[in-house]
Structures are given as structure tokens and as C-alpha cells.
Amino acid sequence: MDLRYSKSDEEFRAELRAWLEVEVPKHGTEPEQNDWESRLEYDTSWQRKLFEAGFAGINWPVEYGGRDASLSEQLIYYEEYARSKAPYVGVNFVGLLHGGPTLMAEGTEAQKEKHIPRIIRGEEIWCQGFSEPTAGSDLASLRTRAERDGDEYVINGHKIWTSFAQVSDYCELLARTDPDTKKHAGISWLILPMDVPGIEIRPLPTLKGELDFSEVFFEDVRIPVDSLVGKENDGWRVTNVTLRFERGTAFASEMYKLQEILARLKKTLQATTRWEATAWDDAALRREVGHLQAELDSLWAMLKLAISETSKTGMPGLGASAMKLYYTDLAQRVTQLCVGAIGRAALSRSPLEGLPDADFLGADLQPLSLSIAGGSSQIQRNIIAERILGHPKER
Amino acid sequence: MDFRPSDDQEALQQGVRSFCEGRVTTDHLREIESQPKAFDRELWNELAEMGIFSLQVPEEQGGVGLKAADAVLVFEELGRACVPGPVLWSHLAAGHVDGADLGETVVGGLDLTAPTIEPFMIEHLESLDRLILLKPDSVEVVEAGAVEGTSIEVPLDPLTPIHYAKSLPTGEAIGGVELATQMRLMGTTLASGLMLGIAEATLEMANEYAKKREQFDRPIGSFQSIKHMLADSFVRQEAARAAAYAAGATLDFPEVGDVERAVSSAKVVAGDAAMKNSRTCIQVHGGMGYTWEVPAHYFFKRTWVLENVFGGVHEHSDRIADRVAAEA
Numbered sequence: 001m002d003l004r005y006s007k008s009d010e011e012f013r014a015e016l017r018a019w020l021e022v023e024v025p026k027h028g029t030e031p032e033q034n035d036w037e038s039r040l041e042y043d044t045s046w047q048r049k050l051f052e053a054g055f056a057g058i059n060w061p062v063e064y065g066g067r068d069a070s071l072s073e074q075l076i077y078y079e080e081y082a083r084s085k086a087p088y089v090g091v092n093f094v095g096l097l098h099g100g101p102t103l104m105a106e107g108t109e110a111q112k113e114k115h116i117p118r119i120i121r122g123e124e125i126w127c128q129g130f131s132e133p134t135a136g137s138d139l140a141s142l143r144t145r146a147e148r149d150g151d152e153y154v155i156n157g158h159k160i161w162t163s164f165a166q167v168s169d170y171c172e173l174l175a176r177t178d179p180d181t182k183k184h185a186g187i188s189w190l191i192l193p194m195d196v197p198g199i200e201i202r203p204l205p206t207l208k209g210e211l212d213f214s215e216v217f218f219e220d221v222r223i224p225v226d227s228l229v230g231k232e233n234d235g236w237r238v239t240n241v242t243l244r245f246e247r248g249t250a251f252a253s254e255m256y257k258l259q260e261i262l263a264r265l266k267k268t269l270q271a272t273t274r275w276e277a278t279a280w281d282d283a284a285l286r287r288e289v290g291h292l293q294a295e296l297d298s299l300w301a302m303l304k305l306a307i308s309e310t311s312k313t314g315m316p317g318l319g320a321s322a323m324k325l326y327y328t329d330l331a332q333r334v335t336q337l338c339v340g341a342i343g344r345a346a347l348s349r350s351p352l353e354g355l356p357d358a359d360f361l362g363a364d365l366q367p368l369s370l371s372i373a374g375g376s377s378q379i380q381r382n383i384i385a386e387r388i389l390g391h392p393k394e395r
Numbered sequence: 396m397d398f399r400p401s402d403d404q405e406a407l408q409q410g411v412r413s414f415c416e417g418r419v420t421t422d423h424l425r426e427i428e429s430q431p432k433a434f435d436r437e438l439w440n441e442l443a444e445m446g447i448f449s450l451q452v453p454e455e456q457g458g459v460g461l462k463a464a465d466a467v468l469v470f471e472e473l474g475r476a477c478v479p480g481p482v483l484w485s486h487l488a489a490g491h492v493d494g495a496d497l498g499e500t501v502v503g504g505l506d507l508t509a510p511t512i513e514p515f516m517i518e519h520l521e522s523l524d525r526l527i528l529l530k531p532d533s534v535e536v537v538e539a540g541a542v543e544g545t546s547i548e549v550p551l552d553p554l555t556p557i558h559y560a561k562s563l564p565t566g567e568a569i570g571g572v573e574l575a576t577q578m579r580l581m582g583t584t585l586a587s588g589l590m591l592g593i594a595e596a597t598l599e600m601a602n603e604y605a606k607k608r609e610q611f612d613r614p615i616g617s618f619q620s621i622k623h624m625l626a627d628s629f630v631r632q633e634a635a636r637a638a639a640y641a642a643g644a645t646l647d648f649p650e651v652g653d654v655e656r657a658v659s660s661a662k663v664v665a666g667d668a669a670m671k672n673s674r675t676c677i678q679v680h681g682g683m684g685y686t687w688e689v690p691a692h693y694f695f696k697r698t699w700v701l702e703n704v705f706g707g708v709h710e711h712s713d714r715i716a717d718r719v720a721a722e723a
Binding site: 071384 | 399630637719
């Protein structure tokens, strides 16, 4: 139970902090949410800078261009990254956090060679083709078909919630290759190039007004059989490899960012005059901030515990599965408090002179997605109750 | 950095757990409850022999020579078993009050570092030899017999007898502000450890019951409404664990963070976990949970005792806000 960082850890922190202090301001501000050309350039050129400086793929093996940092260095990386307000992983999310890691674990040598170096450099954008209109929490009931025809698969179906489909080069696609067996046993994990004929992309505006999501339709889309990752019909197992990454440390920097948001709330409240006092003089509000701060600190301690257990046993500890639920709940409570605390200024999402910035004002929207994406909070609770606490499935 | 308990720490915790499971059973708690002072002197001596009180006393002074992080693990187990008696204060007193480390002197305490509502509510007074008065800038000790206390006929926690006193005698000073601060931080941290243990025990109890109890021809644990309550208790337990361990680790090596903030966070998060998990435990047990038969009530009542020592959730939330306010 030792939280001390070593001398070389602190040297790494100093090196990273110095680099971020120079590079983050130089990279400029985030483009408009639906200016895809600028967003693509903004996100991928940042990834390229990280790569060239040796800070990309912090937990990836060196042979794949990563840094293979120790666990304490990874923690430092997440802390410093969030603290510096460095750009969000953005369009590189799926490639860096799902596709790449899955290929490393399950892909053939040829697949790894072709994709991984490009993903880590920000040269190849991936999207996710998992959910369907009729397959959400019950993902294994998916209906998109991949039928074998000689050396090709022929894809027909309909995916949804596909972020960044418009700008993606590849899609990690789950499709049914055997319709005649149990639902989990007939699924395959495929690499689908997004520039082949038969793909139609229809953007689906989110409640934030951004067009990150799309529906993707496939009509007789043909891809070679060597697009398969893992064995045919073994896609459910491969998927669980992917999801494990998502529920692990994928959100670490986002978790730490909540600390920054709460700190900004405090500053905003201290600067907001209410009658003769400031908003910070509101004892109830202050107590709520203190309470949330306690929980954010314990969330960060949970991450430290989970990472330490991973280093010792190779598997995240039991606390790791509780972490996503706790993080999601905290993110929503923190942002609800922020927006609630600024009163009628919350009615504008545009920047207003002298009032809290627009990013802050819109902050209560994004976290609504967290308790739905990557396994809803209800599914997470079922997982904890069934796999950790040992209760039978509800039938 | 390796935040996981070490092999030695795990062995220490397992040792205390095995002892408690064999010795501090529900039947035994009921037996203690039926005794006039609700105090088991034999159990006290056994806890002393195990080194519970002398755990943090340096080896050259005859103690075990362990640190705060180790003590958190030990108190987690004492909380899990709902071990009665002034264990926390006697642990704090060890090395400062003669005989506390060996269990020969039973030491209780009263935290006067925060505003206290008079009359003073004193735990276990009849079993005590000495009473620590923990003030903001000094630590005093008085003879328990010198305290004019009136017994409360029905204490909230049947295992924590209470006396009230309208005034307190002046004690003998055994330390200044440094010791007072150290005792307050250690006491808060170990109370958090006890509450972590309560959060664990009440989840475990509810979880086992939900597997056995059948309604509508199936175990109630198969229903999502019950599953989700238990999953939420699990999340609170794991958050409390991380917070309480972090407080211990920060007390041992203050360079890793803000000690006051880490300790207050632990009391807030472990306090919430104990309070909510013990209530959930009663709810999952249904009508039986509302009876004296099911031991859930011991844990719920003990939670209120611990919530009211060294400051509760509200007070520590306020303290954290004050510390945050002072930051740039």
C-alpha cells in the first residue's frame, strides 16, 4: 500500500509536463463540432505529435511503436494529460482504445503490420460497428450477416451509434457468420474498409447537436476473407477482449478531468457575485463540492488500486468493474452541480462575455451518454451481481 | 508505487479475520450484549495479545512496529466483525497511556476537536480505566472514575453503553498540538477503516441472504431490483476501500498528498458506504431485517456511533471544501 513515486517516475512527470506546457497551447483550440475536415486534422495531427515525441500508445508494447510505460508512469501520464487540458483522443478513440489493442491480441502478423503502425501515428481512423437498432444491451442478438462466397464475405445489415463513420478508414465490424447456432456462437469480428462499394452513412444528430453518430447500412458489401480477426464464429470472445480494454483504463484521463471541472466550478463560484456575497458563500453548495471532491479522490484511488492489481496479477481487480459505474455516476453529478450552480447563465451554450465559458455550460450533456455507452449502467450492475456477487441470471 | 496490500499486509489482515470469525460470532455478540457493561474482558486480553493495541507502538518500546496502512487493514476486520469495546481509543492511547498497549489499562476517549453538543456522551465509561480528552491543541487523560457520568438507560447501539456528563474534570496533559493532530487524523482514518468493514459485512450478509431466500419460486437475488441494490453496495464498498487505504498510505508518507484531505475523503466515502450498505442490508432482509434476530441492526447502530466520532460526512465535506477553497 505504497503511493510513493520513484525518482525516475518524477523525472518522467517533469519531462511530460514540460512537453505538454509547450505543445498544448501551440495546438490551438478545438474546431467547431461539425467541421469534420478541421476536426480530423486537429485530432490526427495531435496524435502525430504525441507519436513523434514518444508519448503515443503509453501502454502499448515498444514493438508496436508504444512506450510500454510502467504502471506508475501510466498514471502520471493520465494525470498530466488531463491537467494540461491536452486535446481529447477524438477521432482516434476506436483505433487507439479498441481496434489497435484487439489486433495486437488477436490479429495475424499481416494485420498487425498493416494497421497498427498507422493507427498509432494517427494515419488511420477506425469506427465501431457493434450495436444495431435491435441489438443494444443484447448485443449478441445482432443480425448483420456476413455470408461466405468463395474468398469473400458478403455483408448485409444495419449498424447504429457508429461514431466518426464519416471520417473513418476502417470499421471493426461484428457480423453473423452462422445463423443456425446459438446467438453467441455464430458471430465474427471483421476488419471492414469504409471505402468499398455498398456502404451508406446517415449521420444521426446527438442531443448535443453534433453529428458524431451515424447509422451505417451495408448492401452486398464484399470484403476478402482475410479480413477476419480470430477464427470464424469466435467473434464474441474477440469482442470481450475489446470490451475489457474499454472498461479498463480507457477513461482514466476523463476521470481525472472531473477534478479539473470541479476546480473550475469552485473558481466560477468564487467569482460569481450574489447579492452581498459570492456564490461560494452558499454553504449547501460548498458542502456538495466538498462531498464530490471526496468521491473524486476515492475514484482516483480506485484507479491506483486497479492498476496496481493489474501489474501484480495481469488482471484488473474486482474494483475495476465498479469503477465505470462510479465514474459515470460522479461525472453526471459533478456536471449537474456545475450547471445548477450558475443559474440562468445555463440557458446559453454560446460564449457570453463575463460569464462562464460555453464548454462549461454545455457540460451537463456529454455525461448523459456515459451511463449508456460501453454497456449501460444497468448492464454493469447485472455483471457485478452475476459475475462477482454470484447471483443467477434473471430469466 | 504499488497501492495493493503487500503479502505481509494480506497475511496480517487474514490473521485478524480468522480470529474474529472464530471468536466474535453473532452468538458471542448477543452474549456480550446481555452482560451489564457489554464488555468482554477475556476478549479484550486476547485482542491485546494479538497486538491490536500495540500495533503501531515501535518495536523498541515493545510494540509491533507497524504503520497506519497496516492498522487500516486491521480495523477493517474489526469493523467487519462488529467487535465491541473502545478498541479505537485504546489503540490510539497505546504508547501514550501506560498499560494501554497490553490491554491492562482500558482507555476510552472523547473527541473535543470539533464543536460538541453538551452533555458529553461517553462510550463504555464503566469499563474504562482512563479517558482521553482529545482537544484541538492538547491531549489530556483523566481517571475514568473521576468523571461524573449518568448512565443512559437505552443506548442506540446495544454493544456501546453510553454515559452522559455535564462537565469534565481537568486532565493531565500528555501531549500538545502535534499529538492532538496526529491522534485526530489517525482516529478518523481508523474509524473509516471500521466503517469500510461494516460496509463489507453488511453487503456480504445481504448477498448471502439474497441467494437463500426464495420468493415467486426463485432466489430473490435473481431479480434485477435486488441485484442492482447489491451492485451499488459493491461499488460503495470498493470506493470506501480505496479511500480508506489511501488515507492510511498518505498518513504513512505525507509527501504523496494532502493528509487532511485524504483522511476527510476516507471518512466521507467510508461513512456513506457504511450508512447506505447497512440500510440496504436491512431492506434486502425484508421483515426479518427489522427484527432483533438478524444481526444487521448491530452494524446499522454501530454505523451511527462511528458517524458521530471524529466528525461525520457533513463536517468532513465542509473541511474538504475549505481546503479546496484555499488552493490556487
